[in-house]
Amino acid sequence: MTNREVAWILNVMADMLELKNDNPYRVKAYRKAARTVYHLDEDLRDVYLRNAVGEIPGIGSRMRDQIEEMLETGSCNLFAQLRHEVPQGLLDMLSIPGLGHKTIRNLYQELGIDNLEELAAAAEAGQIRTVPGMGAKTESNILKGIDLLKQSREKTTLGLAAPAAEDFSRHIRRAPGIVAISPVGSVRRGKPLVGDIDILVAAEDFNNVRAQVVSYGQVQDISRVGIDYIQGLLQHNMKFEVIMVKPEDYYHSLTWTTGSKEFRELVFRGRDRNHLQGMESEEEVFEHLGLQYIPPEMRENRGEIEKARINGLPVLLKPSDIIGELHVHTDWSDGAHNLQDMASMAQKMGYCFLAITDHSQSLHISGGLSPKRLRDQGQAIDELNQEFKEFTLLKGSEVDILKDGNLDYHDDILQSLDLVIASVHSHFKLDAKQQTARIIKAIENPYVHIIGHLTGRLLNRRPPYELYVDQILAAAYEHQKVLEINAHPDRLDIDEDIARKAAQMGIKIAINSDAHDGKGLQLLKYGIMTARRAWLREKDVINTWELDRILDYFHH
DNA sequence: GCCGTTTTCGGCCCGACTGTTTTCAGTCG
Numbered sequence: 021m022t023n024r025e026v027a028w029i030l031n032v033m034a035d036m037l038e039l040k041n042d043n044p045y046r047v048k049a050y051r052k053a054a055r056t057v058y059h060l061d062e063d064l065r066d067v068y069l070r071n072a073v074g075e076i077p078g079i080g081s082r083m084r085d086q087i088e089e090m091l092e093t094g095s096c097n098l099f100a101q102l103r104h105e106v107p108q109g110l111l112d113m114l115s116i117p118g119l120g121h122k123t124i125r126n127l128y129q130e131l132g133i134d135n136l137e138e139l140a141a142a143a144e145a146g147q148i149r150t151v152p153g154m155g156a157k158t159e160s161n162i163l164k165g166i167d168l169l170k171q172s173r174e175k176t177t178l179g180l181a182a183p184a185a186e187d188f189s190r191h192i193r194r195a196p197g198i199v200a201i202s203p204v205g206s207v208r209r210g211k212p213l214v215g216d217i218d219i220l221v222a223a224e225d226f227n228n229v230r231a232q233v234v235s236y237g238q239v240q241d242i243s244r245v246g247i248d249y250i251q252g253l254l255q256h257n258m259k260f261e262v263i264m265v266k267p268e269d270y271y272h273s274l275t276w277t278t279g280s281k282e283f284r285e286l287v288f289r290g291r292d293r294n295h296l297q298g299m300e301s302e303e304e305v306f307e308h309l310g311l312q313y314i315p316p317e318m319r320e321n322r323g324e325i326e327k328a329r330i331n332g333l334p335v336l337l338k339p340s341d342i343i344g345e346l347h348v349h350t351d352w353s354d355g356a357h358n359l360q361d362m363a364s365m366a367q368k369m370g371y372c373f374l375a376i377t378d379h380s381q382s383l384h385i386s387g388g389l390s391p392k393r394l395r396d397q398g399q400a401i402d403e404l405n406q407e408f409k410e411f412t413l414l415k416g417s418e419v420d421i422l423k424d425g426n427l428d429y430h431d432d433i434l435q436s437l438d439l440v441i442a443s444v445h446s447h448f449k450l451d452a453k454q455q456t457a458r459i460i461k462a463i464e465n466p467y468v469h470i471i472g473h474l475t476g477r478l479l480n481r482r483p484p485y486e487l488y489v490d491q492i493l494a495a496a497y498e499h500q501k502v503l504e505i506n507a508h509p510d511r512l513d514i515d516e517d518i519a520r521k522a523a524q525m526g527i528k529i530a531i532n533s534d535a536h537d538g539k540g541l542q543l544l545k546y547g548i549m550t551a552r553r554a555w556l557r558e559k560d561v562i563n564t565w566e567l568d569r570i571l572d573y574f575h576h
Numbered sequence: 577g578c579c580g581t582t583t584t585c586g587g588c589c590c591g592a593c594t595g596t597t598t599t600c601a602g603t604c605g
Contacts (some may be wrong), residue, residue: 037577042577043577044585044588045577045578045588046577046578046579048577048588049577049578049588050577052577052578055577065597077578077579078577078578078579079577079578080577080578082577082578083577083578117595117603117604118595118602118603118604119603120601120602120603120604121591121603122601122602122603123602123603152596152598153595153596153597153601153602154595155596155597157594157595157596158594160593160597161594162590170580242597327598383590383605384589384605385589385590385591385604385605386592386605387589445605446591446592446593446605447593448605449593449594464599545584
């Protein structure tokens with residue numbers, strides 16, 4: 021059992037206990053243990069072998085016994101017992117925004133509703149409003165929530181789909197006679213939401229490939245098998261298709277299957293793909309198509325084909341251009357790891373600098389720093405910096421933009437920092453005019469350097485807030501403020517459209533992982549893909565600049 | 577459930593919004 025799987029079970033146990041109206045602090049203990057296990061650097065199995073599971077903070081003797089039971093048997097007694105007592109449908113209902121454990125238990129007791137279908141039917145029939153404390157508004161929110169849930173089941177975030185595609189590819193590659201393999205489709209193009217995972221395989225003998233695909237442990241279902249393809253379902257409801265071609269057909273098929281559909285139809289229009297057999301690379305395919313090589317992230321028919329005809333594509337930002345990172349959290353607020361850990365992880369990534377930007381005081385729930393703690397943290401950073409060679413930790417803050425557009429620290433505190441990211445974490449439902457004015461006020465503050473996750477969207481969970489983006493871009497340009505591409509795969513905010521527009525105006529972009537633990541730094545790659553989808557070049561992105569130049573830009 | 581130790585019991589980040597009420601419970605971040 022992996023750490024993730026243990027964490028998942030602990031979380032489900034917390035949900036089930038909560039639905040049973042168990043002691044809220046017991047529930048909290050399970051959630052905390054889940055979070056700790058999830059962020060743990062070491063494999064739990066190794067901790068277990070050292071007999072040290074009970075030494076993990078937040079894990080006492082009872083939690084330890086259950087985790088050890090999971091590692092030994094794949095489950096635990098309490099989990100099995102709760103599964104028996106709490107219908108799965110109640111857990112499904114928890115993912116509807118606005119429905120918590122109390123409401124769900126109430127609906128279960130009053131109306132006997134224990135799954136989403138019954139819930140939807142009851143809402144449509146106007147039965148929900150007969151329950152005390154619930155009205156027409158709740159009914160319509162439930163229907164909206166179920167709709168959103170259905171939509172989110174259609175597509176998976178890139179952060180889940182891309183690693184799944186890579187793991188699956190690694191498994192298939194082990195079959196004998198595989199000549200080449202690659203994830204293709206929207207995963208390869210770096211789209212934030214992925215409908216299905218496509219994998220292209222080149223081999224002489226397709227039988228081996230088929231057998232290898234079917235043997236993969238994550239495959240839940242095989243829905244169709246053709247001469248040269250297999251379709252089915254992976255865990256987490258992810259659809260997949262494995263496409264098999266002969267080795268001589270690999271590279272033109274790579275271009276074909278990477279898409280997008282519109283792109284490929286235009287590029288291959290009037291072409292016989294048989295004439296493209298035997299190529300040695302995708303570059304060669306493009307050459308034969310009479311085009312400059314177009315990177316996968318650009319293949320959306322948004323002007324790239326025309327540019328490629330005249331050899332006029334921009335040179336896109338590459339992962340290796342990135343030399344530092346400007347937005348991470350530590351255990352001073354809601355991060356899992358301490359300053360040293362985050363610094364050494366950044367050094368391992370080859371970075372020259374890392375900005376520590378914990379939450380500000382208003383964000384109580386996330387352990388926001390009081391002015392004093394912020395000062396103390398600054399001192400700790402100064403001390404650490406003494407030890408580093410050719411690496412610098414920056415003193416920063418992700419400061420809350422308050423409802424009225426004021427910031428959560430006084431200007432003199434902000435002024436003392438190397439870097440200030442201003443972000444919205446509350447009052448998501450202001451109207452567009454108020455929300456825009458609020459953010460523009462933050463942009464106008466001379467001590468703010470970057471605006472974090474501008475639109476606040478959470479993919480598959482929450483739409484962006486109402487905003488007049490053009491007005492904000494104009495203000496950001498006027499005040500020379502940097503916009504963040506938040507690289508967390510649940511956000512990817514700002515999106516490629518806003519980023520492209522911003523860069524065209526001359527607004528600089530920071531790609532930030534918003535990491536809450538060491539591993540989180542690696543999520544930057546999704547932000548880089550978004551930047552490439554936005555046609556950003558090295559010079560548009562400040563993570564590629566020398567530190568002096570960045571600080572100069574901030575404090576000009 | 578966990579934790580600490582002047583307490584092995586009694587605490588355990590909390591403030592704001594939403595929808596339902598007419599003073600508040602539930603949810604969320």
